[in-house]
Amino acid sequence: MIKAFKYRLYPNTAQVRELEIMLETHRRLYNECLAQRKERYETAQESVKYTQQSAWFKSARGANDWYARLNFSSAQATMRRLDKAFQAFFRRIKTGDKPGYPRFKARGRFDSWTYPAHGDGARLLDGKLRLQHIGVVRVRQHRPAQGTIKTVQIKIEAGKWFVIASCEIGDAPPPRTEDTAVGIDIGLEHFLSTDQGEQVDNPRYQKEALRRLRVVGRAVSRKKKGSRNRGKAVSKLRSIHARVSNKRRDHHHKVARDFVSRYAFIAAESLTVKNMVRNRRLSRSISDAGWSQFLNILRAKAESAGSVFVEVPPQGTSQACSGCGAVVRKALSVRQHRCPECGLSLQRDVNAARNILARGQARMEPVWLNVAH
Ligand SMILES: [Zn+2]
Numbered sequence: 001m002i003k004a005f006k007y008r009l010y011p012n013t014a015q016v017r018e019l020e021i022m023l024e025t026h027r028r029l030y031n032e033c034l035a036q037r038k039e040r041y042e043t044a045q046e047s048v049k050y051t052q053q054s055a056w057f058k059s060a061r062g063a064n065d066w067y068a069r070l071n072f073s074s075a076q077a078t079m080r081r082l083d084k085a086f087q088a089f090f091r092r093i094k095t096g097d098k099p100g101y102p103r104f105k106a107r108g109r110f111d112s113w114t115y116p117a118h119g120d121g122a123r124l125l126d127g128k129l130r131l132q133h134i135g136v137v138r139v140r141q142h143r144p145a146q147g148t149i150k151t152v153q154i155k156i157e158a159g160k161w162f163v164i165a166s167c168e169i170g171d172a173p174p175p176r177t178e179d180t181a182v183g184i185d186i187g188l189e190h191f192l193s194t195d196q197g198e199q200v201d202n203p204r205y206q207k208e209a210l211r212r213l214r215v216v217g218r219a220v221s222r223k224k225k226g227s228r229n230r231g232k233a234v235s236k237l238r239s240i241h242a243r244v245s246n247k248r249r250d251h252h253h254k255v256a257r258d259f260v261s262r263y264a265f266i267a268a269e270s271l272t273v274k275n276m277v278r279n280r281r282l283s284r285s286i287s288d289a290g291w292s293q294f295l296n297i298l299r300a301k302a303e304s305a306g307s308v309f310v311e312v313p314p315q316g317t318s319q320a321c322s323g324c325g326a327v328v329r330k331a332l333s334v335r336q337h338r339c340p341e342c343g344l345s346l347q348r349d350v351n352a353a354r355n356i357l358a359r360g361q362a363r364m365e366p367v368w369l370n371v372a373h
Pocket of ligand 1: 342
């Protein structure tokens with residue numbers, strides 16, 4: 001099973017220039033190879049093979065400095081890409097479809113190149129991407145790639161650079177058959193609440209660390225810019241941040257492991273932090289909880305254990321009654337759900353978690369029924 005992981009790249013100015021040159025060189029190679037094929041087809045009705053172009057390129061790079069700077073395998077991948085376009089063209093001729101001769105790629109219409117073997121010209125490791133002739137580019141690896149990286153693609157989208165790692169993640173695990181399902185509500189009071197009333201508390205260390213961060217932060221701003229003491233205070237600040245984020249990740253892994261071990265079906269609300277953070281007073285506790293990181297970890301663990309993981313839109317899950325569906329409007333400060341229609345009284349978050357579970361199961365019905373029966 002192949003799974004792709006896409007991460008944003010943060011190249012420095014010099015690297016941006018190099019990336020642009022590399023993309024442009026790949027584009028020119030693509031177009032030059034297309035021109036060769038076009039000419040041969042028009043003059044002799046013959047097709048040029050990929051292997052012929054690969055051999056031509058080998059000698060061409062001796063005379064062309066731009067081509068010489070391309071990683072050989074990645075250049076081959078670009079020529080293969082053209083070859084694929086031609087194969088599709090010939091296929092369409094055979095089937096009588098509109099043939100659509102492969103086109104020259106204008107600037108801006110060619111947005112990527114590929115390294116077909118990880119480690120040959122490109123290596124992604126620990127938040128860094130090492131590219132031949134470019135150097136080490138910073139990567140924002142919001143969630144780790146799983147399995148073994150096979151190919152690496154570099155892509156530009158709307159002026160932003162990305163790396164896409166295609167990974168072999170092994171056989172998909174067999175789906176679990178136990179009838180164990182859980183709905184999870186994102187809490188403010190608690191880290192999370194389940195439909196069964198289980199609650200995991202918010203990790204408190206960040207609150208404690210926050211106090212220290214404030215003290216050290218003030219120390220930083222008191223010290224003179226560029227001074228040695230300021231440098232010391234800044235690195236202290238950084239190390240507190242790093243410690244907090246490590247602890248938080250550990251906590252997320254622990255909770256996710258526990259849930260995946262117990263449940264074959266997990267429904268959680270898809271996180272729209274933007275909506276929640278609008279209330280500024282809440283924003284601190286939300287970022288404390290680091291929900292999106294937790295959901296990523298939970299999803300990855302569920303997938304590799306054969307559990308079903310669904311995210312459902314959270315709209316209305318706290319207002320609707322999980323007993324009868326009536327809408328029971330309540331402010332955020334009201335922590336208890338009391339339904340005037342059916343008399344259900346539940347903790348607010350637990351009611352929401354029940355709605356989330358129901359929504360997730362409704363959404364997954366066909367699959368879920370197969371799994372359950
Ligand atoms: Zn009700």
